[in-house]
Amino acid sequence: METPVSKAKAAQSIEDFRNSSFEGRYDSFLTTLKDVSSLPSQRLQAQYEEQWDLRKNFIINEETPVVVPPFEQNSESMIDELPTLTPFIQRLKFFKPGIVENARQKWGNFEGSGAPKYIESIEDAPCEELCYMVGVVYTDQPLKSETLDSFIKEHWVVAPPPRNINSEVANIFLEDESGQVELTGNTLKGVTLISGVVIGVLGIQNNPGEIEILDLCFPKCVAQEALEIHQSQEPKYVALISGLNIGEDKASSLSLELLKDHLCGQLGSIQEQNFSSHIVRVIFVGNSLAKLQREEVENKAKTKIQGQSIFDGKPVKELDMFLEEICESLTVDLMPGAHDPANAILPQQPMHFAFFERAQRFFTFNSVTNPHCFKLDGVTFLGNSGQILDSLLQLSNIHHRLQIAVQTMKWRLMDPTEIPPENSASDPFIIRDCPHVYFFGNQPQFETTLIHGSEGQVTRLVLLPAFSETHTIVLVNLNTLECHPIKFEHWLED
Numbered sequence: 001m002e003t004p005v006s007k008a009k010a011a012q013s014i015e016d017f018r019n020s021s022f023e024g025r026y027d028s029f030l031t032t033l034k035d036v037s038s039l040p041s042q043r044l045q046a047q048y049e050e051q052w053d054l055r056k057n058f059i060i061n062e063e064t065p066v067v068v069p070p071f072e073q074n075s076e077s078m079i080d081e082l083p084t085l086t087p088f089i090q091r092l093k094f095f096k097p098g099i100v101e102n103a104r105q106k107w108g109n110f111e112g113s114g115a116p117k118y119i120e121s122i123e124d125a126p127c128e129e130l131c132y133m134v135g136v137v138y139t140d141q142p143l144k145s146e147t148l149d150s151f152i153k154e155h156w157v158v159a160p161p162p163r164n165i166n167s168e169v170a171n172i173f174l175e176d177e178s179g180q181v182e183l184t185g186n187t188l189k190g191v192t193l194i195s196g197v198v199i200g201v202l203g204i205q206n207n208p209g210e211i212e213i214l215d216l217c218f219p220k221c222v223a224q225e226a227l228e229i230h231q232s233q234e235p236k237y238v239a240l241i242s243g244l245n246i247g248e249d250k251a252s253s254l255s256l257e258l259l260k261d262h263l264c265g266q267l268g269s270i271q272e273q274n275f276s277s278h279i280v281r282v283i284f285v286g287n288s289l290a291k292l293q294r295e296e297v298e299n300k301a302k303t304k305i306q307g308q309s310i311f312d313g314k315p316v317k318e319l320d321m322f323l324e325e326i327c328e329s330l331t332v333d334l335m336p337g338a339h340d341p342a343n344a345i346l347p348q349q350p351m352h353f354a355f356f357e358r359a360q361r362f363f364t365f366n367s368v369t370n371p372h373c374f375k376l377d378g379v380t381f382l383g384n385s386g387q388i389l390d391s392l393l394q395l396s397n398i399h400h401r402l403q404i405a406v407q408t409m410k411w412r413l414m415d416p417t418e419i420p421p422e423n424s425a426s427d428p429f430i431i432r433d434c435p436h437v438y439f440f441g442n443q444p445q446f447e448t449t450l451i452h453g454s455e456g457q458v459t460r461l462v463l464l465p466a467f468s469e470t471h472t473i474v475l476v477n478l479n480t481l482e483c484h485p486i487k488f489e490h491w492l493e494d
Contacts, residue, residue: 043329059424060347091196095219096134103134117131123178128205136197137174192407194411195395197411220454236479237477241284242467244289245468260325280330289316289340323356323358323365338442370384382437389401402463409451413429413430442466445470470487
């Protein structure tokens with residue numbers, strides 16, 4: 001039977017160990033304790049607000065979201081119809097009071113008999129008299145060819161080279177519930193107008209059904225919630241990532257591993273890991289999966305079938321495992337894009353949780369709509385996966401993506417040409433609140449600028465590059481709205 005060791009003897013043994021031949025170990029241990037501050041710190045947190053009043057506008061049907069895998073989509077449902085006024089009446093009613101107020105402030109100070117008169121309905125516009133009115137723009141573009149585009153999508157034939165359908169002279173009309181009038185004049189030169197934009201016009205009707213424009217008035221910039229800039233506080237970042245294109249041949253698995261380790265704080269030196277701990281949320285902005293390819297296959301009868309889509313579930317599983325590891329450390333918002341398994345027409349509904357067997361087990365995983373809006377620490381974010389800019393470039397006389405994105409803020413419409421869904425709560429493309437950060441995913445390169453409103457509003461506009469092409473993500477500082485692109489380069493071949 002063993003004899004119990006007394007407390008005094010145990011204390012003496014510890015003192016003897018301290019003074020034993022292991023000299024310096026105790027001092028080394030104390031030195032290590034002093035360096036604890038150099039170890040990776042705990043991840044910072046940010047207060048999240050759902051912004052349901054805005055997000056509900058992106059939900060087509062809350063109870064049964066429309067989620068159609070891309071290999072089951074009917075190309076006939078993707079045919080774009082010519083814009084008509086009827087779907088835009090709600091938009092006109094929303095913008096008209098504000099534009100009329102702006103127009104009166106801008107043009108209502110004229111004195112004498114030449115003062116312009118406000119006309120409520122276009123059909124009541126007088127001849128040879130200065131007046132102003134509000135309506136919806138419609139551009140009749142001769143190069144627009146919906147039938148050819150739908151045929152190309154359905155049969156996968158070689159399309160002609162891309163061309164700007166606004167390169168030829170387009171007739172511009174202004175419409176409301178009462179009628180339509182054509183807009184003319186040199187004032188329209190250099191002005192970007194696209195179907196669906198609501199504007200006010202000042203002009204004279206010299207010929208019936210034709211108004212010579214002297215000036216234009218756009219919607220008033222909406223008020224913005226005040227943002228306090230905290231230079232001295234610890235920075236908090238939101239990671240914006242688009243175009244992973246998992247399943248694509250040129251998508252680098254090594255770059256994806258570097259990205260995952262960086263987000264989870266497992267990459268680089270202690271300083272770099274401390275920096276990663278300041279990332280509070282990750283937004284994947286569309287095209288997380290590669291575009292589905294169609295190819296000829298042989299069925300059991302050995303007959304060739306053209307244009308049949310071959311769905312490979314491996315990329316979905318890879319994305320699921322990729323998200324699972326990130327969700328262990330961070331909150332993730334996953335937006336659908338043009339390549340992802342969701343409905344093709346905007347607003348795209350959240351990708352179904354059944355695709356993400358592993359990631360959905362974490363409360364930090366959120367499958368959201370496209371467009372998407374949210375608020376973190378008082379900073380409002382609004383963005384989409386980038387299909388909007390692709391279509392607007394074809395319709396406008398502007399060839400620079402950043403300029404087109406700035407114009408959408410001026411119009412207060414993310415996508416003027418898209419017809420609002422009949423079963424949506426309201427027009428989902430209206431910018432109802434001025435965001436602090438406004439982003440577009442899946443662009444050729446990273447670009448950013450600050451948009452300043454007439455009443456002190458400041459919006460950080462960000463164009464996000466596709467990660468599969470550039471290996472670049474963008475971090476937005478919640479304290480200062482500054483952007484920091486990070487590129488994950490490597491010199492190894494997969």
